[in-house]
Amino acid sequence: MKRVINVTVINQSGVLNRVTGLLMKRQFNIESITVGHSEQPNFSKMTFVVNVEDESKIEQLIKQLSKQIDVLKVNDITEKAIVLRELALVKVVSPPNLRLEMNSIVEPFRPQVVDTAKNVVTYEVVGHPEKIDAFIELIRPYGIKELTRTGATAAVRETQKVEGPQLSILK
Numbered sequence: 001m002k003r004v005i006n007v008t009v010i011n012q013s014g015v016l017n018r019v020t021g022l023l024m025k026r027q028f029n030i031e032s033i034t035v036g037h038s039e040q041p042n043f044s045k046m047t048f049v050v051n052v053e054d055e056s057k058i059e060q061l062i063k064q065l066s067k068q069i070d071v072l073k074v075n076d077i078t079e080k081a082i083v084l085r086e087l088a089l090v091k092v093v094s095p096p097n098l099r100l101e102m103n104s105i106v107e108p109f110r111p112q113v114v115d116t117a118k119n120v121v122t123y124e125v126v127g128h129p130e131k132i133d134a135f136i137e138l139i140r141p142y143g144i145k146e147l148t149r150t151g152a153t154a155a156v157r158e159t160q161k162v163e164g165p166q167l168s169i170l171k
Contacts, residue, residue, distance in 0.1 A: 002031065003058055004082065004154050007046040007065060008038060008073040015070040019046065022064055028052065032086075032129070032151035043072065047153045081157040087124065087150040088132045089114070093143035094121040102142060109135045120145055 009015045016035060023030055032049035052058045058076060065074045090111075094102055099121065103113075106123065109131065115122035125135045129152055136147065 001052055001078075003050050003052050003076055003078045004084065004152070005048040005050065005062070005065075006073075006075045006077055006154065006156075007048070007071060009044050009046060009068075010070045010072065011037065011042050011044040012070065015044070016046070018068060018070065019065065022068065023048070023050065023061070026057070026061060026064065028057075028061060034151045034153040036153070047151075049152050075156075077154060077156050081160050082154045083157060084128055084152055084154040085126055086129045086132050086152045087126050088136070089122060089124055089146075089148050090136065090139060090144060091115075091120055091122045091146035092139050093119060093145055095119050098142065102139070106135065106139060109138075111135065 007019065009019065020030065020033070028050045030048055030050055033046065035044055035046045037043075038045045050061075052061075062074050062076055065071055092102070096118075102121070109125055109127070111123040111125045113121055114124045123135075123139075125132055132149065136144070
């Protein structure tokens with residue numbers, strides 16, 4: 001099962017290496033990783049997507065990460081209501097006579113054209129990783145010249161679903 005883990009760390013040299021090294025020692029495969037500055041100076045946030053077969057292993061991973069000197073907070077946000085996004089830059093072979101057709105096909109994905117050359121168009125697509133996958137499969141027949149993806153980043157939504165008995169005035 002894929003798990004989304006957010007880690008807040010002190011922004012200093014070697015932190016990423018120590019955190020990923022811990023994941024490697026525990027034989028977790030990192031499917032996606034993003035790291036960037038946070039809202040607080042000197043702190044960064046990491047978002048990992050890891051595939052975990054055993055629920056007890058994820059608890060062990062969270063405890064081990066929490067013990068790291070530079071780690072301030074670790075959250076498994078998989079089960080929470082989250083916003084999850086990824087960015088992809090897709091360079092596509094695009095002769096001028098096919099551009100109108102291509103643009104009409106990809107329009108539902110709302111990509112931005114960020115570069116154009118004589119026979120190539122570069123699209124920027126932002127969304128859930130499954131949306132990015134669908135965009136890539138749709139555009140693949142035209143010929144993908146280059147593809148780069150950022151990896152997923154995530155934030156917990158402010159409003160979470162309330163679990164429990166539902167009260168109704170319609171009884």
